[in-house]
Amino acid sequence: MPTAVGGQFDAGLRNGLLALRRDLHQHPELSFAEARTAAQLEAAIRQFATPAGDTVSVQQVAGTGLVARIPGLSRSAPVVAIRGDIDALPIQEDTGLPYASVNAGVMHACGHDVHATWAIGAASLLARRPAHGDVLIVLQPAEEIGEGASAILASDALDGVSAIFGAHVDRRFPVGQVVAQAGSLAAAADTFSITLRGRGAHGARPHESADPILGAGMLVVALQSVVSRRVNPSVPAVLTVATLQAGTASNIIPDHATIGGTLRTIDPQTRTLVAEEVRRIAHGIAATHGLEADVRIELGPPPIVNPEREAMWAHAAAVSLVGSNNVVPLGITNMGGEDFAYYMERIPGAFLRIGAREAGGEPTPAHSPKFFADDGALFIGAAVLAETARRASAALATR
Incomplete structure (x- = not known):
């Protein structure tokens, strides 16, 4: 010392x-x-x-x-x-x-x-x-x-x-x-939660459902494009999907699925852009799969x-x-x-x-x-x- x-x-x-x-x-x-x-x-x-x-x-x-x-x-x-x-x-x-x-x-x-x-x-x-x-x-x-x-x-x-x-x-x-x-x-630390609501059905008859798990899987992948394709590469940003909850049994397609995670940015413009892209992609994926999306973004410390x-x-x-x-x-x-x-x-x-x-x-x-x-x-x-x-x-x- x-x-x-x-x-x-x-x-x-x-x-x-x-x-x-x-x-x-x-x-x-x-x-x-x-x-x-x-x-x-x-x-x-x-x-x-x-x-x-x-x-x-x-x-x-x-x-x-x-x-x-x-x-x-x-x-x-x-x-x-x-x-x-x-x-x-x-x-x-x-x-x-x-x-x-x-x-x-x-x-x-x-x-x-x-x-x-x-x-x-x-x-x-x-x-x-x-x-x-x-x-x-x-x-x-x-x-x-x-x-x-x-x-x-x-x-x-x-x-x-x-x-x-x-x-x-x-x-x-x-x-x-x-x-x-x-x-x-340090970065801004915001959180997001997206619930996809569809129509449940028997796992053996998926055509009768509007499957939120399929939509959630596509959404997890699509969200990775926000930082890689929408954010200027010279500006740091992180979008991490950290949680996914859905279903109760192996033979039941549930009626909803929820994903959540964190958004990290270091400037106001990127912070706004990332949040807007999360909403846009979530609603787009939901529409593609016949689902509804409830998107919630909670602003944390700047x-x-x-x-x-x-x-x-x-x-x-x-x-x-x-x-x-x-x-x-x-x-x-x-x-x-x-x-x-x-x-x-x-x-x-x-x-x-x-x-x-x-x-x-x-x-x-x-x-x-x-x-x-x-x-x-x-x-x-x-x-x-x-x-x-x-x-x-x-x-x-x-x-």
């Missing part, structure tokens, strides 16, 4: 954050059910956000979310925010960690145990060396279902915030590397595109802590979604990636039963986010 990072964490804080991370990992909770998690985090922020002590206010918002205010040097200065998400995924853990999940079918397969912990770490660092203005620590529920950020915003707890910053662990990068750059960092100014503050903070050689480009177009984008629709900000792969480790993908983030990532994340908040606060105060 770089000296500029490690030197900020004394033994008590370091051990406390490690214990908190392990506790959160061992007791994961699903979106909007993070009651124990929120209680542990509130206790931790009151314990570690010193020397501010009892001047730290903690507000419960959005059900299981928390917003804590770490006082700055000037209470009249612009306020900035740091967000850490706290929910887990419905996955059975298979890491073999000594602190593996004890909740069957639930695990922190996306690193939110680390995100929550580094937010507490950042709060402690900011309490010890304050920013120019106050900093809000946002502990957000329900990122995994794309609803938590909207719920936090609806609470009005972030009204008046001038800038917001967040980050995500990433095992494609080793511990010590940070991605802090302007431009595209893309994350870091603006130059906020990314510059984050980049400078990262360089000061891990060195310029370790502030690296993302190197890919990330088609994953992230509901931090909702904050950035209303508040200027930037989103970072924090290396989380241990020495000699493999780049295990997130949302995998074997995913975990190395402990070192939480100290890098805490230090970089705290320093980003300080630099943003100082810059905003001089405008």
Whole structure:
């Protein structure tokens, strides 16, 4: 760990954050059910956000979310925010960690145990060396279902915030590397569901049916032409059919079939085009097979595109802590979604990636039963986010 990072964490804080991370990992909770998690985090922020002590206010918002205010040097200065998400995924853990999940079918397969912990770490660092203005620590529920950020915003707890910053662990990068750059960092994450309704019949007499399974099969294939033939090849897009439900028995043609999946795009024009093509193709296939199509597209988080100014503050903070050689480009177009984008629709900000792969480790993908983030990532994340908040606060105060 770089000296500029490690030197900020004394033994008590370091051990406390490690214990908190392990506790959160061992007791994961699903979106909007993070009651124990929120209680542990509130206790931790009151314990570690010193020397501010009892001047730290903690507000419960959005059900299981928390917003804590770490006082700055000037209470009249612009306020900035740091967000850490706290929910887990419905996955059975298979890491073999000594602190593996004890909740069957639930695990922190996306690193939110680390995100929550580094937010507490950042709060402690900011309490010890304050920013120019106050900093809000946002502990957000329900990122995994794309609803938590909207719920936090609806609470009005972030009204008046001038800038917001967040980050995500990433095992494609080793511990010590940070991605802090302007431009595209995550894609819009929309979902679709298409129900084809026809006429059921005996499996031995298919001519008496309007077969929705045949239509669904043709539709799955036809939808693959959207990205390959309708989207400009220079623009990234993903259309994945992930579910197909139909039928109850091998000798019955059902009267309906439903497919569903995800649409990922990085610009508004392509986002609109892909949705329109899904509708057009679904209705066309349905008409061809004598079916009716019910097409539903639910818009999820928009893309994350870091603006130059906020990314510059984050980049400078990262360089000061891990060195310029370790502030690296993302190197890919990330088609994953992230509901931090909702904050950035209303508040200027930037989103970072924090290396989380241990020495000699493999780049295990997130949302995998074997995913975990190395402990070192939480100290890098805490230090970089705290320093980003300080630099943003100082810059905003001089405008």
